Amino acid sequence: MPPYSQSIPISNGFSQNHHKNNHHVSTNIITIDVGGQLFQTTKQTLTLAGSKNMFSNLFDSSEQQNMINNIPFIDRDPELFSILLSLLRTGNLPSKAKAFDIQDIIFEAKFYGIDDLLVQSQSNPSQFEAFDLEKSMVLPLSGRDSPSAIATTPNGSIHVSHGSKITSFDWSLQRKSTTLTSFAAIDSLLALSSNIVAAGATDFSGLQILDLDLGFVRQTLNWENVTKSSSTVQAIGVSPEFLFTSFESGRRNSNSIMVYDLNSFKVVSEIANNEIFGADLGSAIPSTKLNWVPSLNLLMASGSHSGPSGVSGNIKFWDLRSGNAVWEISETIDCFADIAVSDTLSAIFKIGINSGEVSYIDLRNFGSLNTWSCLGDARKINNVKKEGVGCKIEAHGNQVFSGKQGELQLWSEVLMGSSNNGKDRIFKKNILGRAKDSGGNRIASMGFGGNKMFVTRKDQQCVEVWQSSVRRF
Structure with a gap:
């Protein structure tokens, strides 16, 4: 069986790595469990959040998970996390964010320490x-x-x-x-x-x-x-x-x-x-x-x-x-x-x-x-x-x-x-x-x-x- 079940939804665009021995590739990929849903992203994407937020702690965790397959767990709403992950990737909120109250997104962004990025995306003069x-x-x-x-x-x-x-x-x-x-x-x-x-x-x-x-x-x-x-x-x-x-x-x-x-x-x-x-x-x-x-x-x-x-x-x-x-x-x-x-x-x-x-x-x-x-x-x-x-x-x-x-x-x-x-x-x-x-x-x-x-x-x-x-x- 693969490291995680296919019955658990994986966000579109995430790469999966089933080969633990391919260390030089896998160290750049970070897997995160948010509220029971698995997400995969890269170090480069999380770096866009800056250094003073909870994502910076995941770099060390990613090294450990490649050795012992220990996936970091965050007990938060996975749907809101998906929106904020899109914000990190593109610099803008996805269209599906319209279905949520902006205050819920703000609260979640503050929890992860990326509220400044949210402000920039929603008030960009361009x-x-x-x-x-x-x-x-x-x-x-x-x-x-x-x-x-x-x-x-x-x-x-x-x-x-x-x-x-x-x-x-x-x-x-x-x-x-x-x-x-x-x-x-x-x-x-x-x-x-x-x-x-x-x-x-x-x-x-x-x-x-x-x-x-x-x-x-x-x-x-x-x-x-x-x-x-x-x-x-x-x-x-x-x-x-x-x-x-x-x-x-x-x-x-x-x-x-x-x-x-x-x-x-x-x-x-x-x-x-x-x-x-x-x-x-x-x-x-x-x-x-x-x-x-x-x-x-x-x-x-x-x-x-x-x-x-x-x-x-x-x-x-x-x-x-x-x-x-x-x-x-x-x-x-x-x-x-x-x-x-x-x-x-x-x-x-x-x-x-x-x-x-x-x-x-x-x-x-x-x-x-x-x-x-x-x-x-x-x-x-x-x-x-x-x-x-x-x-x-x-x-x-x-x-x-x-x-x-x-x-x-x-x-x-x-x-x-x-x-x-x-x-x-x-x-x-x-x-x-x-x-x-x-x-x-x-x-x-x-x-x-x-x-x-x-x-x-x-x-x-x-x-x-x-x-x-x-x-x-």
Whole structure:
């Protein structure tokens, strides 16, 4: 009789070795008994799990089993083990994993010490397929408050502010915690790590660094303005080294951008300090969006203001070394309702507040051109209905996503090669999802983490999760 009975199921693809004397071949093959079911794999496969897990102990056991035929036994669920073994072999969960609760798989992965591999497989940005996104689930929030801001992490976890609370979901989108803050409402939220966030409000002084796991304020950062009044937060941004915060004085007559060291939160510098003099409303515009542009090594700050003559705004690129603005774009015609910058596409994108149309400026002509190229109907730029009010736009990778009322739009560049002769670039619009996905509610925010896109809508107490249908767990 062979070393193990054929009546015991052996996973497909496993090699069997019935020749004990073929030592140089068999030493690479490891047989494991999990819950009464035999599995065979190789040392190379188990090595992919790393060194600090229970699989590393099987190497010594495999040497012993070749001499005394002692097969290591693990008293666990064999079906879940089969799924995790597929994860080790391919780097992805097999399709049969859909039949199991993700929490069961997580629990089992933690037992074997390979939960990090599971996180990587389920939050890999390379699995983000923009053209195949579908709404896969909804994350409900407690209470009556709608989300006011979201903050995502690279591994696909998300923090959501609603009212005075911040609710966190881990990478598997299970509710992790809800933290009560001192804010009446949170307007700006940025994830600094899986459990540390920076939070601020337009009607509450100071930027707070919060530890959501322990539920306390690690540090509060304030701007000492000339009027000695409170300093409310208008926007937060980050680079690999620095944390940026746009402050406005409580009297709304001065504003500034503070630059902090990302590790120590000590002040590095202050830029864009403005004070109002007389009727100079232009200097009163605080930056309400901060974006770091790696290829330019510059900080893009933008803000708008509604005055007697309509909505005006500006976009400035700041050099942190000199503290000077090296390029400025003034917005007076069809000012932006929202703005985004794509380092991958080398362009700034906006949604015009009058037209509701998407336009762009090519950053490859940085500093020499500040004329917008409209991707839609340019005749709407003087639209008195202001179709772009409340519209949102965000860039992710080489794609641009816009929310016009309840509709999600995806903009992607069409490569024309030399046939375009250096003329305006061509971008194509696609509509994401189905009509029932929108529900008629205006899109309030968009965020991206791992292989997921997160969407919130006005007056809805939940977060939509959009994932690629072919990759969805």
